[in-house]
Amino acid sequence: MNLLEVKNLHTHFHTDRGLVPALNGVSFSIKKGEVLGIVGESGCGKSVTSLSILQLLGNKGKIEKGSIQFKGQELTTFTKKQMRKVRGDEISMIFQEPLTSLNPLIRVGKQIAETILLHRENYSKNQAKEHAIKMMKMVGIPQAEEKYSQYPHQLSGGMRQRIMIAIALACNPDLLIADEPTTALDVTIQEQILGLMKKIAHETGTSIIFITHDLGVVAEMVDRVIVMYSGQVVEENDVVSFFEAPKHPYSQGLINSTPAIDQGQKLEAIRGNVPAPANKPNGCPFHPRCPMASDICKTTVPKNTYFGKQEMVNCWLYDKEAKTS
């Protein structure tokens, strides 16, 4: 059984300037112990997807349609109180910028202990502190006892991200959502954090959703990739096939425009920009930037084409080649 199954998710934001359809029918699933990568450029809906799962959309965002099944439960029907129990306990999240996600006035160790006390009622304060120090050691923080009583500003970016990971893992969640966890870090520190996350996935069997725009991180970390564009999933594949033979022209564009450390090829840029969610083009949202676009792409939204169980592409180019769903 899948740990998480998202089906036909539509999330809209009701802003002062009108309706912004951020997600338009996103479907994917993740198995126990799997690492799933969500890639795409800014404005593609990657982060909104994760915020929808956790229902952290604020008062302007709303899930309009679709279902989110987590361990067989329908999360979209959960009340705020029920969701609060899920967050941080069964599903937790690591954000991009650890300095803004940590409370600057509370000692970092206490922030870890707080999460434990909130979700584990049978823990005493001392037990929670002990557990927090154990977590800090697990994420590789040297002199954990000493660091326990330091404030976030006293720690470096890499250390802060380790604290975030310790908070996220404190209650041993089934699913960890990591939203650009290493984007703000230097490459040598990124290497350490990625190594740490590999270790965690290996030791605890936690499923991870890895949201990133860095294809190097994707190649390094994930088992399966979904590519998002303009609030939709345009391709889904296992990581090796994805890099060897990307199907969607957008995936191909992303790979060709990423400078690689071990190749010296000329970069092929994707022309144009990601459309704003409020004014999407008709037909396939990628067609104005697509080098292969034909007339049908301009008028009609393509259907998903499946190749086996794992592989999916949302593009007219593949429509005749396989059975449409």
Place this chain on the structure above:
Amino acid sequence: MSKIVEETAKEAFGKVTDEPILEVKNLKTYFPISSGKWFNKETKYLKAVDEVSFYVNQGETLGIVGESGCGKSTTGNSIIRLVEPTAGEVWFKGENIATMKSREFKPFKKNIQMIFQDPFSSLNPRMHVFDIIAEPLRTNKMYQGKDLEQRVYELMDTVGLDPDLANRFPHQFSGGQRQRIGIARAIAVKPELIICDEPVSALDVSIQAQILNLLNRLQRDLGLTYIFIAHGIPAVKYVSDRIAVMYMGEIVEMADKDALFKATLHPYTRKLISAVPSTDPKKRTIGEEQAIADELNQGESDVVGCKFADRCPLARAHCREVRPDLRQLRSGHFVKCHYPLEQEALEENV
């Protein structure tokens, strides 16, 4: 330099000449930091740039890479004196611009332009794009009236912006387009050297490629020389002819691009390169053993020996006692290390 090396170098660089357009010698930029005590007379310094020397040849791109806080941006800012250097020389076209009076420096300033990282904060939000691009032309009294208009439209066209958009404000453009505005402003006064400080770090990958390709095209068409400062190693590798690696205010290795990646001499450079994730999922390099914390010690260091010794897997006692000098091990390949990775290279040149 051996003849063969010289010839291949010329072939590789095309129009690049051996004439350095810019030569930086022992550049130091120190920032005073308060010591925390009130009447403490002794001021401590943060050595942001500490005895940095390098040269840039006409028409080439010198990449400067390093992690945040290594002093790469301060180096760029010191060259055009956005930050006043503490000591050292900056020779640009035969003049030492580091010690000039600001009035004397002005004509040189026009020849060195800058492109900044954040296209959101480096453009005046209250100015039309036209005025943003026209401003350096007006300040330097290069064009007036119809000619000015003509020149601005021409520049917009050159960087791939629709001249019809000249009357819009920066917020009406996307990040990539804003970076194009910044580039148009930089090339407006026909500079010879452009310092690009993290020009693509804030952009999405597909847009990054557009901007990198634009910079390459402009270099070819206008004969520009670039100093390309960035922390993204693949991007630096893509645009640069030669690369300098900085660590804690010092250049630790500098070489032709290929030599730097294929015959790496400094342990820090190797660490930096190996930390970059490969885009091939079958070549995963990051292991679980890398999870151990190992942090850059920031700030004022009174390290006597090599500044990298504490993190260096190959450090010996000697490294902690004596600071190594930047020396040339092969033609054009400089390294600041007592025990460089390729020992045979050392023996060859002793």
